[in-house]
Amino acid sequence: MTSLASLINLTNWGRLALLATLITVFSLLIACGSGSDSADDVAAPATEADDALAEVSKILAPEKSFTFDDYVAAGWKKSKQYDTETVPQATDIWYGFFNAKDIEVRFYESHEIAKTAGFENAAEAIDQSFREGGQYGASNRGAGSSAVTKYKAFVVAGNTVMLCEQSVDSCIALADVLGN
Numbered sequence: 001m002t003s004l005a006s007l008i009n010l011t012n013w014g015r016l017a018l019l020a021t022l023i024t025v026f027s028l029l030i031a032c033g034s035g036s037d038s039a040d041d042v043a044a045p046a047t048e049a050d051d052a053l054a055e056v057s058k059i060l061a062p063e064k065s066f067t068f069d070d071y072v073a074a075g076w077k078k079s080k081q082y083d084t085e086t087v088p089q090a091t092d093i094w095y096g097f098f099n100a101k102d103i104e105v106r107f108y109e110s111h112e113i114a115k116t117a118g119f120e121n122a123a124e125a126i127d128q129s130f131r132e133g134g135q136y137g138a139s140n141r142g143a144g145s146s147a148v149t150k151y152k153a154f155v156v157a158g159n160t161v162m163l164c165e166q167s168v169d170s171c172i173a174l175a176d177v178l179g180n
Contacts, residue, residue: 053123056153058168060175062111064158068092071105071160074177089117101170104151104163111159118161122154125163 072078075098082093082104092107106122108114151163155171157178164171 056126056168057119057123057155058172059115059119059156060172061158061179062115064179065111066107066158066160066178068094068105068107070178071096071174074098074174076103076105076174087121089113090121098174099170102151102165103171103174106161106163108159108161111156114159114161115156119154119156122156122161122163126151126154 068078071094076096077098078094078096080095082095084090084093087093087106090106090108093104095102095104097103106114106118108118150165152166153164153168153171155162155164155168155175157171157175162171162174
């Protein structure tokens, strides 16, 4: 019986040693992963977005500033205006369509705001399931939470951000018309 008791006692010590090691490793990972005060920790500009967004986002016409009327003149059909309260720093938000594709247009004071705050918000608004290994088209929606449109891409064009229904191509086509 004494050898069995010794074995149980060693097993308990082994478990305690393993637990202490795991706690130490996790503590070090948390400590090393926490923020620092260096200038390198500033958020990357939108043009340096992560690879997952490269296929579904573009930044175009940084020198231009567009108005609601510019979009209408380009052939975009307005449908519904949304409250800007749901999208920080946006000055106006409209849902509409272009070439039979739903496109939500978010207006900002400047290109700088559109490519930072607007980019970040659009990245959150488009379908996020692809980041987790899923397929495009899960459940994220635009500013109008009751809308049924599911956006899968976006384009920052000048001082605006366009959320695109199917792909970035529909927004690029509209941006091309805007630019001419």
